[in-house]
Amino acid sequence: MAPVDRGLFPTGRMDKVMSDIRAYEQPGEAGFGDYVQLLKPRVMSLVVFTALVGLLVAPVGVHPVIAFASILFVALGAGASGALNMWWDADIDAVMRRTKGRPVPAGKVTAGEALAVGLGLSGIAVVMLGLAANWLSAGLLAFTIFFYAVVYSMWLKRSTPQNIVIGGAAGAFPPMIGWACATGTVSIESVLMFALIFMWTPPHFWALALFMKDDYSNAGVPMLTVTHGRRSTRNHILVYTILLAPVAVGAAFTSIGGPIYLAAAVALNAWFLVGAWRIWKRHEDAAEADNYAVEKSVFRFSLYYLFLHFGAFLAEAALKPYGMGGW
Amino acid sequence: MAFPPEHEIHKRRLGRNVGVAVTLGLFILLVFALTVVKVTRGEPMQAFDHSVRPEMAEPEEGQ
Numbered sequence: 001m002a003p004v005d006r007g008l009f010p011t012g013r014m015d016k017v018m019s020d021i022r023a024y025e026q027p028g029e030a031g032f033g034d035y036v037q038l039l040k041p042r043v044m045s046l047v048v049f050t051a052l053v054g055l056l057v058a059p060v061g062v063h064p065v066i067a068f069a070s071i072l073f074v075a076l077g078a079g080a081s082g083a084l085n086m087w088w089d090a091d092i093d094a095v096m097r098r099t100k101g102r103p104v105p106a107g108k109v110t111a112g113e114a115l116a117v118g119l120g121l122s123g124i125a126v127v128m129l130g131l132a133a134n135w136l137s138a139g140l141l142a143f144t145i146f147f148y149a150v151v152y153s154m155w156l157k158r159s160t161p162q163n164i165v166i167g168g169a170a171g172a173f174p175p176m177i178g179w180a181c182a183t184g185t186v187s188i189e190s191v192l193m194f195a196l197i198f199m200w201t202p203p204h205f206w207a208l209a210l211f212m213k214d215d216y217s218n219a220g221v222p223m224l225t226v227t228h229g230r231r232s233t234r235n236h237i238l239v240y241t242i243l244l245a246p247v248a249v250g251a252a253f254t255s256i257g258g259p260i261y262l263a264a265a266v267a268l269n270a271w272f273l274v275g276a277w278r279i280w281k282r283h284e285d286a287a288e289a290d291n292y293a294v295e296k297s298v299f300r301f302s303l304y305y306l307f308l309h310f311g312a313f314l315a316e317a318a319l320k321p322y323g324m325g326g327w
Numbered sequence: 328m329a330f331p332p333e334h335e336i337h338k339r340r341l342g343r344n345v346g347v348a349v350t351l352g353l354f355i356l357l358v359f360a361l362t363v364v365k366v367t368r369g370e371p372m373q374a375f376d377h378s379v380r381p382e383m384a385e386p387e388e389g390q
Contacts, residue, residue, distance in 0.1 A: 029339060069360075
């Protein structure tokens with residue numbers, strides 16, 4: 001029996017409509033979780049932690065509701081910059097093994113949606129942080145988003161092997177923003193917390209780049225391992241770890257430091273230096289033979305390194321009311 | 328032809344809609360809580376609007 005033409009869908013068009021529906025049924029429609037993934041929740045957890053520490057160790061008390069809202073909006077701003085990064089980097093994310101499952105290259109969210117989410121949340125986060133805390137912290141957050149999305153993602157990442165060094169500043173701002181939320185100022189303590197993350201980022205990422213070598217070269221990202229070679233990368237890791245140590249230990253002698261932090265910083269930096277030394281003295285053949293065991297262990301340790309430093313700041317602040325924290 | 332009511336796409340859309348609704352609800356609660364905190368702490372509630380209002384002037388030294 002011939003299909004009945006009811007006017008709404010002429011016979012020829014019906015097939016097209018059905019194919020459209022079938023296309024719509026494909027796993028392309030994003031769920032709520034896919035939009036959450038755009039915000040890079042794992043990066044956000046580090047941002048929340050460091051910003052919270054910056055806020056809590058400040059010498060000015062903050063009302064709990066204002067503190068909660070401030071940290072939330074800092075995290076939202078960080079998430080927004082992550083979405084902008086995913087919009088811009090969708091092409092190279094699709095090539096790299098580590099990132100090809102992200103919502104845009106996986107086809108769950110369109111690049112345009114990622115841009116809209118990033119811009120919308122950036123505006124909300126900055127304005128709300130200004131209203132909740134103060135406009136210095138909001139300005140710092142706006143600059144951080146700009147730095148990560150424009151300076152790092154759009155400009156440095158694809159143009160210089162020093163991308164990680166300068167781009168690391170974006171990840172270093174959250175404790176400074178947290179401090180500014182509480183005090184309304186920038187001071188030596190917040191600058192040192194910034195410097196700690198800033199100096200930590202290059203050895204952390206270059207250790208990762210040593211054992212994720214195919215990813216970055218396939219994507220054409222000028223990582224130091226690709227442009228200057230792996231020997232040079234090992235040298236850089238050692239130099240930056242040496243430069244990091246005085247920054248980390250020096251923070252012990254400011255108002256946010258104390259004996260607990262000093263002990264933690266000395267131990268952690270000694271450990272990190274030993275790791276960087278082991279990476280430096282290794283040859284590529286030995287590294288390939290044991291599947292980059294040392295590089296992987298130093299990378300894992302570098303994560304604990306940062307968490308424990310900020311944990312020690314927090315311990316000093318938490319013990320102060322009992323007459324134990326600080327000098 | 329209608330989608331079967333239990334189609335997976337409906338669940339995903341429902342999850343997305345519920346997620347947005349919960350997020351908006353929490354945002355409203357947060358703004359309300361912030362307002363309560365700021366108002367009860369007596370922070371300035373009048374903005375500068377180019378008219379003279381003596382009650383907004385800072386008290387001078389010795390007064």
